[in-house]
Amino acid sequence: MKLFIQLTVLFIAFISHKHEAIAISNLTYTSFVFPVNKHTDAAKTLYSINLMTTFVNMQFSHANFLIDIEGPLTWHDCILLWSTDPETSCPKDKLCKSPISCEEVECTRFRANSFEKSSCPPMTNRSTSPGWGFCTCPVNLKNPINGNCVQPELNGDSFAANASDGRNPFLVYHDINIYAACAPSNSFTSFPTNVSGVMAFSNSPYALPAYYSRSSIKASVALCLPSTSSANGVLFFGSGPFYLLPHSDVDLRSLLSYTPLLKRPDSFSYFIGVNAIVIKHRSIDVVGTTTTKLSTTEPYTTLKTDIYNWVIRRYSVVTKRMLRADPIAPFSLCYRSNIDGTQADVNFPDIEFSLPDGKNWTIYTSNLIKQVTNDVACLAFVDGGATSEHAIVIGTFQMEDNFLHFDIENLSLGFSSSLLNKDTSCANFNFTTGSMDMYP
Structure with a gap:
């Protein structure tokens, strides 16, 4: 009977709408947990976390995002799409995200809070999302690898992460809903192989920690970078505790x-x-x-x-x-x-x-x-x-x-x-x- 209940809970998790988090109030988790990869195939050594980016055909798609504790905003390889059914309208092998209009208050707020003003080209409301009819919101950011300016477009975004008690990841996924930005694929040519985004962990009001400052998941990042590309390090987002083997009883x-x-x-x-x-x-x-x-x-x-x-x-x-x-x-x-x-x-x-x-x-x-x-x-x-x-x-x-x-x-x-x-x-x-x- 216990096994049946466990399998039933898992089944419900996977048939939930897109990658919606499981809302079970008595689950004891304190953080999200991400494997950390070391990359040595770019101009300099870099590190990424693996994120779940979308839920299609009963399974998650994954992508690697650079760890950036300085950047103001998360951005990645995706396109904007305004549609009542984005899962069927989105081109194959692309991530489609909901656009933020240049007329929306969040567009104005981000541009006002950005420090990338003097060294990057002026931001203009130059394009519209197909089938939408409103101007999109390009924003100025810098490529953390080569320092070049990029102008991805602001969007409402959602990712999924494994919940954790600090010892293991759970078979439970938690939504991370944030503002991010979509950039074309050619923006990532300087990135390591199979890395297609940047996850911002800075103190910006648009980086990941700001979205959890008043939630049960605390605005806290625990980072442990691996010294080899053959084994994963770990990043926790949340309050802890945190454990590493063989000292499984030492926080x-x-x-x-x-x-x-x-x-x-x-x-x-x-x-x-x-x-x-x-x-x-x-x-x-x-x-x-x-x-x-x-x-x-x-x-x-x-x-x-x-x-x-x-x-x-x-x-x-x-x-x-x-x-x-x-x-x-x-x-x-x-x-x-x-x-x-x-x-x-x-x-x-x-x-x-x-x-x-x-x-x-x-x-x-x-x-x-x-x-x-x-x-x-x-x-x-x-x-x-x-x-x-x-x-x-x-x-x-x-x-x-x-x-x-x-x-x-x-x-x-x-x-x-x-x-x-x-x-x-x-x-x-x-x-x-x-x-x-x-x-x-």
Whole structure:
């Protein structure tokens, strides 16, 4: 009888209209969960989540969206279609979305809130959606890979995600209803293979967290980037708890140190205060408290030139006994990691970011030294230039196998430093689907 009830619930879920979420009030879930992919086939290393985009013929279609914690709006490869029956009118192999008119208030609001005004072409109400007769709403955005301007068209959008209790995904899907934008397929030529969208997790009023600020799912993003493309990392959207194997009884939040998340009036990005960079008991002060940005589209941490030069000089001193190698761009300090066919036994010193309230984010070797070739490893920091807007931009190599909790509701960032030191990694979430016994 119990099995029959479980199968009945699943059947009802799949015959619901499109990918409408199951409205069962006693299901205990605290987050949505997404597998994270690492891509190395574009101009720089990037990371995506896998989303369910539509429900057709009794099954979900899936697509990969870049993780962007700076972008103002989600956008992807789709077309606008005004129709009373979009499922039958939509061309094959295309996603069709409902257009937002240029006359609607949301079009005006987004354009007013966008920071992409001076560097992109003017926005014009130049087109109409076939069969609709109203002007569409093109908006200015930037491609996070190459920085080029794009003008996708605003729409009402819906995706689906697996619910989770932090240990497993459930066989229950939750709708994510947001404003997004449709761009033509040629807008994604610079993207990794099989990635056809950008999911915005920034503090923009049109990014995903803003839609859940007053719901039972909390505006919180927990990000764990994998260090390999052969295994999935994990992204949670929600309050937690969060677990990784083999420590299935340890809530990762208990391992985190927290520091305030800072905002800037001219940016949707997330910032933290870094007071100093410390290498072997010596430090350089970082002027200002809102100059350290976190980015999921920059592959390596970049430092303003004066800070970068100090780091390189200091790190050269504390590693003077290690065999050097010729620099390999974009790095300037490299080491021999293979000597006469033997892997060198090298103990690289850590680097610490000294944060407010006495907290330290320690960058260990796994996030500090990049193996560039079989024989050469380099300090994975990059010179951001003398006129860089930000003193520090923390890139994804320094985030891999670190657990980061963006607690947007409480404006704080939780960080673990390397999970490898805690006998786990970002590839250790249990994506085995939880059973219907999750129902109380």
